[in-house]
Amino acid sequence: MTSNNTRAGSQVLAQLIANYQDAAAKKMPLCQDCGYITAFAKLGNMVVIENGTLSEAIQGGVAAAYNNHNLRQSVIADAFFERDNFKPRRMARIHTSLIRGEVLKITIMPKGGGSDNASRIKMMKPTASPEEILEFITDTVKETAISACPPLFIGIGIGGSFDTVGTLAKKALLENFEKPNLDPKLDKLETYILEAVNKLGIGPGGLGGDVTALGVSVLTGPSHMASLPVAVNINCNSLRSVELEF
Amino acid sequence: MSKIELPLTTESRKELKAGDLVELSGVIYTARDQAHKRLVSLIEGEKELPLDLQDQTIYYAGPAPARPGEIIGSIGPTTSSRMDPFTPAILKAGVKGMIGKGNRSDDVIKAIKRHRAVYFVATGGAAVYLSQFIKKMELIAWQELGPEAIYKLTIADLPLVVAIDSEGVNVFEK
Numbered sequence: 001m002t003s004n005n006t007r008a009g010s011q012v013l014a015q016l017i018a019n020y021q022d023a024a025a026k027k028m029p030l031c032q033d034c035g036y037i038t039a040f041a042k043l044g045n046m047v048v049i050e051n052g053t054l055s056e057a058i059q060g061g062v063a064a065a066y067n068n069h070n071l072r073q074s075v076i077a078d079a080f081f082e083r084d085n086f087k088p089r090r091m092a093r094i095h096t097s098l099i100r101g102e103v104l105k106i107t108i109m110p111k112g113g114g115s116d117n118a119s120r121i122k123m124m125k126p127t128a129s130p131e132e133i134l135e136f137i138t139d140t141v142k143e144t145a146i147s148a149c150p151p152l153f154i155g156i157g158i159g160g161s162f163d164t165v166g167t168l169a170k171k172a173l174l175e176n177f178e179k180p181n182l183d184p185k186l187d188k189l190e191t192y193i194l195e196a197v198n199k200l201g202i203g204p205g206g207l208g209g210d211v212t213a214l215g216v217s218v219l220t221g222p223s224h225m226a227s228l229p230v231a232v233n234i235n236c237n238s239l240r241s242v243e244l245e246f
Numbered sequence: 247m248s249k250i251e252l253p254l255t256t257e258s259r260k261e262l263k264a265g266d267l268v269e270l271s272g273v274i275y276t277a278r279d280q281a282h283k284r285l286v287s288l289i290e291g292e293k294e295l296p297l298d299l300q301d302q303t304i305y306y307a308g309p310a311p312a313r314p315g316e317i318i319g320s321i322g323p324t325t326s327s328r329m330d331p332f333t334p335a336i337l338k339a340g341v342k343g344m345i346g347k348g349n350r351s352d353d354v355i356k357a358i359k360r361h362r363a364v365y366f367v368a369t370g371g372a373a374v375y376l377s378q379f380i381k382k383m384e385l386i387a388w389q390e391l392g393p394e395a396i397y398k399l400t401i402a403d404l405p406l407v408v409a410i411d412s413e414g415v416n417v418f419e420k
């Protein structure tokens with residue numbers, strides 16, 4: 001089972017490859033779930049924004065993209081009180097960091113709901129071993145991967161605090177999955193996690209095989225000495241982002 | 247690869263086995279979270295449904311908007327397990343086929359066995375590829391739900407895998 005993909009699993013991979021080609025040829029969104037936008041903005045201290053705010057510009061641009069290009073708007077105004085699919089809503093969550101210089105960089109990342117649902121955060125004990133952290137990651141994949149449209153990309157955040165570790169894991173998904181990590185420590189860790197995940201035998205579409213994940217990316221950061229926050233942000237087979245520089 | 251015509255008959259459901267690759271043709275209906283909640287609320291209140299569920303097949307899907315001149319936008323399966331709490335009631339109301347992605351709860355598998363229904367999976371994420379097998383789309387109910395409304399789809403040779411067969415055999419547990 002784990003040495004190869006099953007026939008059904010191989011069919012999933014063939015359909016996904018056809019899908020990438022069809023989407024490009026027909027200019028249609030890869031997935032009907034055109035996502036919830038996370039925008040990471042880096043704003044230089046020498047940049048002046050006229051006729052509005054950075055937030056208004058990003059929200060306006062995102063709304064125009066969805067309205068003008070037949071993208072499915074999956075965002076609702078309020079998760080508890082206004083689950084109305086047509087009420088006005090802000091389409092993007094924006095993280096802004098203030099940097100030096102005359103540059104404005106914006107990374108736009110649409111991410112599907114199903115794979116975000118498959119993600120988990122755990123506040124682990126600061127004495128937890130690497131094996132225990134790996135176990136949390138593989139348990140998350142075991143529990144949720146079948147529904148999250150594998151083969152997956154897995155972003156992992158270790159460090160920060162309860163509120164920031166999820167963002168760290170999401171940011172990890174923006175790293176280049178095609179090249180080895182330049183940091184040898186992280187590269188070794190990512191390879192170790194990827195091998196463990198692909199040994200689970202979940203496979204493409206959950207139908208069995210050794211291609212459960214195509215890549216793992218880890219970001220670490222400072223944390224309180226009492227804490228070891230770990231976030232596993234699962235991304236489906238449609239890993240989508242674009243970086244704009246002004 | 248066997249070709250299956252809808253609606254599913256007692257015979258065809260009996261022949262389908264977990265792991266089979268099939269191509270499905272005929273009429274199906276989309277319904278996802280909010281439509282399931284409304285349908286089950288009507289069933290429990292013994293009120294009239296906007297469609298006859300007897301022997302029908304439900305697709306857990308909410309399409310992207312169609313471009314001008316196109317039948318439908320990108321459309322692939324959404325996560326089936328979110329429909330699990332509603333599915334036993336939906337099967338009791340007559341549904342015989344479900345199309346989605348991912349595993350189902352033990353209660354759903356028991357209900358599938360009890361009603362001799364079949365659960366198929368389509369490739370999650372292959373939404374442009376899968377849209378080519380949809381030949382007609384018609385709004386049936388609850389337009390205000392947008393992509394979550396119930397649509398009647400006419401499909402031709404939609405490629406699927408039998409995930410849970412009428413005996414309750416589950417491809418994800420194999």
